[in-house]
Amino acid sequence: MPPRKTSPSEEGPKPRRRRTTAGSKEQTRPESRRTTKPAKEEPEAQPQPRQGSQRREQPFLELVDETMRDAIRVRDPQIAPEEAAAALHRLFEWQLPSPEHGAALVKDIGPARAQAIVDVALRDEPTPATVALAADLALAEGDPDTAVDRVLQARDLVDHPYLRLRLARSREQQGRVVEAVEELRDALQRDPGVEEAQVLRGELLARLASWQAREPFDCPCGSGQAYRACCQATATQLLAEFRDGAPLQALRAAVVVFVERTPELHDFMENALREWAAELELDLDAGDDDSQGLFQLSAERAWTTAVDGGERTILTDFSADKEASPEQAKMAAEWGRWKAWGLWQIDELGEPGVLLTEYVTGTRVYAHMAPEQRRGLRRWSVLLGCFGPVNGIWRPGWGLVEVDPAHARTLALRVVRFAEWVARQGDSRHQLVVDWAQHVCHELDERRWLPDRAERVPRGIVKTARNLVSVMLASLVGEARGATQLAQGPEAADEPVPVLDDLTLRQAAGRQEYADRLEVVLRELEHHRASTGQKPAVGDLRRELGVP
Numbered sequence: 001m002p003p004r005k006t007s008p009s010e011e012g013p014k015p016r017r018r019r020t021t022a023g024s025k026e027q028t029r030p031e032s033r034r035t036t037k038p039a040k041e042e043p044e045a046q047p048q049p050r051q052g053s054q055r056r057e058q059p060f061l062e063l064v065d066e067t068m069r070d071a072i073r074v075r076d077p078q079i080a081p082e083e084a085a086a087a088l089h090r091l092f093e094w095q096l097p098s099p100e101h102g103a104a105l106v107k108d109i110g111p112a113r114a115q116a117i118v119d120v121a122l123r124d125e126p127t128p129a130t131v132a133l134a135a136d137l138a139l140a141e142g143d144p145d146t147a148v149d150r151v152l153q154a155r156d157l158v159d160h161p162y163l164r165l166r167l168a169r170s171r172e173q174q175g176r177v178v179e180a181v182e183e184l185r186d187a188l189q190r191d192p193g194v195e196e197a198q199v200l201r202g203e204l205l206a207r208l209a210s211w212q213a214r215e216p217f218d219c220p221c222g223s224g225q226a227y228r229a230c231c232q233a234t235a236t237q238l239l240a241e242f243r244d245g246a247p248l249q250a251l252r253a254a255v256v257v258f259v260e261r262t263p264e265l266h267d268f269m270e271n272a273l274r275e276w277a278a279e280l281e282l283d284l285d286a287g288d289d290d291s292q293g294l295f296q297l298s299a300e301r302a303w304t305t306a307v308d309g310g311e312r313t314i315l316t317d318f319s320a321d322k323e324a325s326p327e328q329a330k331m332a333a334e335w336g337r338w339k340a341w342g343l344w345q346i347d348e349l350g351e352p353g354v355l356l357t358e359y360v361t362g363t364r365v366y367a368h369m370a371p372e373q374r375r376g377l378r379r380w381s382v383l384l385g386c387f388g389p390v391n392g393i394w395r396p397g398w399g400l401v402e403v404d405p406a407h408a409r410t411l412a413l414r415v416v417r418f419a420e421w422v423a424r425q426g427d428s429r430h431q432l433v434v435d436w437a438q439h440v441c442h443e444l445d446e447r448r449w450l451p452d453r454a455e456r457v458p459r460g461i462v463k464t465a466r467n468l469v470s471v472m473l474a475s476l477v478g479e480a481r482g483a484t485q486l487a488q489g490p491e492a493a494d495e496p497v498p499v500l501d502d503l504t505l506r507q508a509a510g511r512q513e514y515a516d517r518l519e520v521v522l523r524e525l526e527h528h529r530a531s532t533g534q535k536p537a538v539g540d541l542r543r544e545l546g547v548p
């Protein structure tokens with residue numbers, strides 16, 4: 001059994017037990033039950049077929065057991081609210097529940113029990129988790145004013161991106177969309193990787209963009225003023241900032257100059273380009289757009305590749321350079337830290353941005369893409385390349401190679417198989433990667449892989465997968481290009497590729513090129529039906545269409 005299954009999945013990320021000086025309730029618990037294991041040692045405690053493993057597993061299993069019991073204490077109506085509140089605090093003392101998680105919990109235990117738990121917690125000793133639950137309860141009951149108060153109260157106890165996200169949601173429910181976007185902007189500048197904040201910012205920016213197109217008269221924030229005299233100026237500024245690719249362009253220009261005047265880096269870059277050209281059979285002097293784009297992609301990869309086998313890259317050298325401006329040094333460090341190589345599936349081509357899901361890891365970002373980068377793209381297109389944040393706003397790198405969904409699946413499978421192979425060479429700490437890779441391979445093989453429905457992947461695995469795409473880039477690009485050239489051959493060109501939307505479902509089911517996509521649609525439908533508690537009629541639909 002994969003280790004992640006042993007933690008109570010309904011509680012999301014397994015809470016790490018760390019003793020804190022803040023929670024005084026901790027001290028009333030027997031010491032023996034508070035056995036603490038640092039997070040990085042956990043994989044050692046996974047089941048391993050060797051002598052003595054039984055004893056090594058013990059603390060880990062106890063921890064799982066205890067966590068399960070706490071999860072039950074929160075939910076069991078027979079358990080007093082006082083005890084449930086303490087259990088809630090223990091479950092989330094290390095990592096707060098996300099707003100989605102909190103909302104699901106409120107739904108799960110019912111508003112009455114949530115209220116009882118919140119009441120005792122607020123009366124006795126408020127903890128970040130219980131106050132956050134109070135905010136989730138208020139939001140569920142359509143009371144954003146109380147939710148705002150609660151989030152601010154929780155923020156006095158701890159500053160956490162999930163609290164900023166809750167505040168943004170509460171502001172949005174109040175109608176104060178501009179303030180919500182500002183809150184998300186702050187949160188994402190500090191941690192560009194909070195997916196829920198990315199997705200919510202996308203939704204809210206789209207709303208601001210629609211107001212720009214069709215101006216409301218009364219300000220939606222409820223101030224009673226005209227929109228023009230109230231939130232419009234800030235909204236315009238937030239949209240302009242999101243759409244402004246100039247800082248990233250300026251950074252690129254500055255890095256090019258930096259590399260030119262640093263002989264070691266110049267040589268490194270030259271070698272990287274030569275190897276790239278050899279591997280992809282490109283002419284180094286070719287001036288056509290296609291080759292230029294591929295060389296840019298190579299340069300971009302070279303910027304974040306280890307220069308001497310250690311931690312040094314062109315971008316880390318640049319950000320440490322005395323002549324670099326502090327803003328550009330910061331941007332270079334941010335890009336270098338968060339750069340995300342992958343197969344990016346376009347979920348929504350919206351305005352002002354694009355919602356993307358990375359095909360291998362299922363991570364999502366809401367990114368800005370310039371009009372020339374969006375040309376020819378459609379929903380479900382997959383882009384092989386790099387996205388990265390600048391001041392918390394995600395943007396694509398220079399070169400992106402478009403891949404059709406069926407080939408993206410093949411490429412993803414190669415990445416995941418390689419990840420498994422690499423992880424097997426390591427020690428038992430890499431077992432998590434092996435388990436994850438086996439799971440994804442299985443789903444991909446069975447054509448059941450849905451990146452946007454996949455279980456949340458730990459950040460360590462995400463980072464590994466992204467690095468592997470960077471390592472494998474030349475061969476992935478070669479394969480993607482080979483596939484593209486085949487698809488654009490003379491026979492294929494004679495018959496225009498139909499748009500899925502124009503086909504009936506039955507027609508689509510009969511076409512090989514849409515079978516994968518149909519599977520996705522059916523699974524989304526199943527997922528939706530299940531989450532709304534409706535009878536799953538998808539089985540009937542499958543039979544009707546002749547799809548297994």
Ligand SMILES: [Zn+2]
Pocket residue numbers: 219220221222223227230231232
């Ligand atoms: Zn306003």
